[in-house]
Amino acid sequence: MLEQLLIFTRGGLILWTCKELGNALKGSPIDTLIRSCLLEERSGAASYNYDAPGAAYTLKWTFHNELGLIFVAVYQRILHLLYVDDLLSMVKHEFSQLYDPKRTVYADFDDAFRQLRKEAEVRAEEMKKTKQVARPVSASTNKHGLHKSGGDGDHNSGGSGNDAADGDSGNGRTLENGNSSKVYENDPRSARPKVVKGGKENGGGSDIGAFDVNKLKNLRSKAGKKTDTVVSKAPKVEQKKKITKKNRVWDDSPPESKLDFTDPVDEKGDENVAVVAADEGESLMDREEIASSESENEEDEEVENAKSNGKKKGWFSSMFRGIGGNTVLEKLDLEPALKALKDRLMTKNVAEEIAEKLCESVAASLEGKKLGSFTRISSTVQMAMEEALLRILTPRRSIDILRDVHAAKEQGKPYVVVFVGVNGVGKSTNLAKVAYWLLQHNISVMMAACDTFRSGAVEQLRTHARRLQVPIFEKGYEKDPAVVAKEAIQEATRNKSDVVLVDTAGRMQDNEPLMRALSKLIYLNNPDLVLFVGEALVGNDAVDQLSKFNQKLADLSTTLNARLIDGILLTKFDTIDDKVGAALSMVYISGAPVMFVGCGQSYTDLTKLNAKSIVKALLK
Known part of the structure; x- marks a missing residue:
C-alpha cells in the first residue's frame, strides 16, 4: 500500500499531500531523503531506502525541472509496488497543468489523484499479465512488449503527448531521474551517443579520453613541466631518475639544525617548543588564502567549450540552437556533454562509480528544462556539474573544533x-x-599512544610529544587500546588538559579483529570527533576504504x-x-567533510580544503 505522496517545491514549500493514504509516517523519511540524497547529488538513483525503529x-521521486517541483512517493519496502513509477x-503530468506559482493550496487535485492511482494500478496488473503471457516468446519480442506497455499507452501517463517539460516523450522514457535504462535498449536514438567518439558525429579525431590527456598536457606545460619531452623520451627520463637517486646527497639540502627534529636527547628541554615555533612558523590553517584571478582560465574554458560544441553539433547547428532558445533539454541531448565530463572526472582520480552517479544526478536536474537564448548545452551541463560539486564539498554541518574545544572546557x-x-x-x-x-591557539594538548599493535608506534609518538613539549599517555604494547584511551581521558581530566588526541593502529578495512577493537574503542570512550586519515593519491580505493570503515563501525x-x-583528514595532498x-570520492561516499589537508612534512603543513579550487581543478 502506498503510504504517502507529496508534491513540494525546491525551496521546501509543500503544495499538496494525499490525506487518504494510510497512517502517519514513522520517523522522518522525507527530511532524510532531502538531506542524504537530493542535497548530496544522489538524485539520479532509482530509489532510497529509509530505516528507522519500527519503519522500513x-x-x-521525480522532478519537474522547468517548474521546480519535486514529487515523492513513500511505501512499505516489503510491498514492492510496481505502479509507483507510472503513478509519479x-x-x-496532471499537476503541471494546474500549477500556478501564486497558489499554495491544491485541494481540487484530490479527485484527479484518485483517478490516476486507479489507472496506474490497472496498468500494473495488465503489465503483470503481459509478462506472464510473453514468457515463451523470444527476448526481443518480450522487451518490445514491455516497452509498449510502459510508455506508449494512456495519454495520462505523460508518455504519448508532446509535453516537453515533463521529459516523457513517448519513446519509453517514463521517468526523469534516470530510471529508464531498460527502455533505451530498443530506442534507435540511444545508440547514437555510443557511436560518437572524440566529440564528432562525422568521424575523425581522437576519442574523449585522449582529448582530456591533451588538456592535462597543456595544464602541466603552463606550470613549467615539459610534458612533450616526457612522452616522447620516456626511457631516457627513467634512466635519469635512477642516476639522480644514486648521486643524491641528503646532507646538502637543508641546514643541519632543521634536520635535528627527532633528537631523543635535548639539554635545553623547555626551550624546545620555542625552537619549533622559530623554525616552523605559523600553521597554514590560520593563513588567509588569496584568491587568484580566474579570467584567463574562464576564457580558455569558453574557447574549449566552443570548440567541443562545434565538433559535436556543427557551427551552424550550435549557433541556431543558441540563438533560438526555448529548447527543451532531453536526456539524449545531455549525454555527449555528460560523457565528456565523466571522462574528465575519471582522469582526475574520481572513482568511476561516483562519476557515473554524479552525471546521472546532473541529468536528472537538467532534463525537461528549457535552454535559454545564446546558451550552449555543454556550458549548461558544465555549470550544473560545478554547482553539484560545490554542494557535495560544502559541509552539511559546521564543525568548528576551536569552538567545540572551548565548549567542552566550560563543561569541565x-x-x-x-x-x-x-x-x-x-x-x-x-x-x-x-x-x-592547537598549541598555537593556547590550547593544552595530551597525546594518547593507543597504537599498541605496530612496533615503534609509541616511540614515534613520543618523539613528536618531546618536540612539541606536550604530555603523552602510554602503556606500552599488547594492551587493549580501548582501555588505554579511557585511562588517558581520565588522566587528561585530572590534569585539566583541553584536548586528547588518540593515535590508533593502522588497519585494513577487511581486518575483522582490528576493526572490532576500533569499534570497541569508539563505543567505550565516545569521542567528540572521529577523524578518518586517508591519502589524497589513493584513487578508487578511497570508496572501498571509507564505505567499509563506516560499515564495520x-x-x-x-x-x-x-x-x-x-570528518576526513587528507594527507599527501602536495x-x-x-x-x-x-x-570528492571520500566526501561523496561518506558524507563527512574534509576538515584538514596535509600538504608537507613540517608541523605547519596543515591547511583547510578550498572547495572552489578543488572544483576548478576537477573541471578544467
Whole structure:
C-alpha cells in the first residue's frame, strides 16, 4: 500500500499531500531523503531506502525541472509496488497543468489523484499479465512488449503527448531521474551517443579520453613541466631518475639544525617548543588564502567549450540552437556533454562509480528544462556539474573544533579526537600537525599512544610529544587500546588538559579483529570527533576504504545509533598535482567533510580544503 505522496517545491514549500493514504509516517523519511540524497547529488538513483525503529520505507521521486517541483512517493519496502513509477509520471503530468506559482493550496487535485492511482494500478496488473503471457516468446519480442506497455499507452501517463517539460516523450522514457535504462535498449536514438567518439558525429579525431590527456598536457606545460619531452623520451627520463637517486646527497639540502627534529636527547628541554615555533612558523590553517584571478582560465574554458560544441553539433547547428532558445533539454541531448565530463572526472582520480552517479544526478536536474537564448548545452551541463560539486564539498554541518574545544572546557571535560585509517597514511605525523595548530591557539594538548599493535608506534609518538613539549599517555604494547584511551581521558581530566588526541593502529578495512577493537574503542570512550586519515593519491580505493570503515563501525556497534566517521583528514595532498578526485570520492561516499589537508612534512603543513579550487581543478 502506498503510504504517502507529496508534491513540494525546491525551496521546501509543500503544495499538496494525499490525506487518504494510510497512517502517519514513522520517523522522518522525507527530511532524510532531502538531506542524504537530493542535497548530496544522489538524485539520479532509482530509489532510497529509509530505516528507522519500527519503519522500513522505500522512497521514489521525480522532478519537474522547468517548474521546480519535486514529487515523492513513500511505501512499505516489503510491498514492492510496481505502479509507483507510472503513478509519479502521471501525477507530474496532471499537476503541471494546474500549477500556478501564486497558489499554495491544491485541494481540487484530490479527485484527479484518485483517478490516476486507479489507472496506474490497472496498468500494473495488465503489465503483470503481459509478462506472464510473453514468457515463451523470444527476448526481443518480450522487451518490445514491455516497452509498449510502459510508455506508449494512456495519454495520462505523460508518455504519448508532446509535453516537453515533463521529459516523457513517448519513446519509453517514463521517468526523469534516470530510471529508464531498460527502455533505451530498443530506442534507435540511444545508440547514437555510443557511436560518437572524440566529440564528432562525422568521424575523425581522437576519442574523449585522449582529448582530456591533451588538456592535462597543456595544464602541466603552463606550470613549467615539459610534458612533450616526457612522452616522447620516456626511457631516457627513467634512466635519469635512477642516476639522480644514486648521486643524491641528503646532507646538502637543508641546514643541519632543521634536520635535528627527532633528537631523543635535548639539554635545553623547555626551550624546545620555542625552537619549533622559530623554525616552523605559523600553521597554514590560520593563513588567509588569496584568491587568484580566474579570467584567463574562464576564457580558455569558453574557447574549449566552443570548440567541443562545434565538433559535436556543427557551427551552424550550435549557433541556431543558441540563438533560438526555448529548447527543451532531453536526456539524449545531455549525454555527449555528460560523457565528456565523466571522462574528465575519471582522469582526475574520481572513482568511476561516483562519476557515473554524479552525471546521472546532473541529468536528472537538467532534463525537461528549457535552454535559454545564446546558451550552449555543454556550458549548461558544465555549470550544473560545478554547482553539484560545490554542494557535495560544502559541509552539511559546521564543525568548528576551536569552538567545540572551548565548549567542552566550560563543561569541565577534555575534547577527544580519535584518528583512524589504514596502514601507512600518516596518522601519527598529522596528529602532531593538529597538536601544533592547537598549541598555537593556547590550547593544552595530551597525546594518547593507543597504537599498541605496530612496533615503534609509541616511540614515534613520543618523539613528536618531546618536540612539541606536550604530555603523552602510554602503556606500552599488547594492551587493549580501548582501555588505554579511557585511562588517558581520565588522566587528561585530572590534569585539566583541553584536548586528547588518540593515535590508533593502522588497519585494513577487511581486518575483522582490528576493526572490532576500533569499534570497541569508539563505543567505550565516545569521542567528540572521529577523524578518518586517508591519502589524497589513493584513487578508487578511497570508496572501498571509507564505505567499509563506516560499515564495520555500524555492524560491530552494540548500540542502535552507531558512531561513524565525523570528518576526513587528507594527507599527501602536495603529491597529486591536479588529480584531486580522491577528496570528492571520500566526501561523496561518506558524507563527512574534509576538515584538514596535509600538504608537507613540517608541523605547519596543515591547511583547510578550498572547495572552489578543488572544483576548478576537477573541471578544467
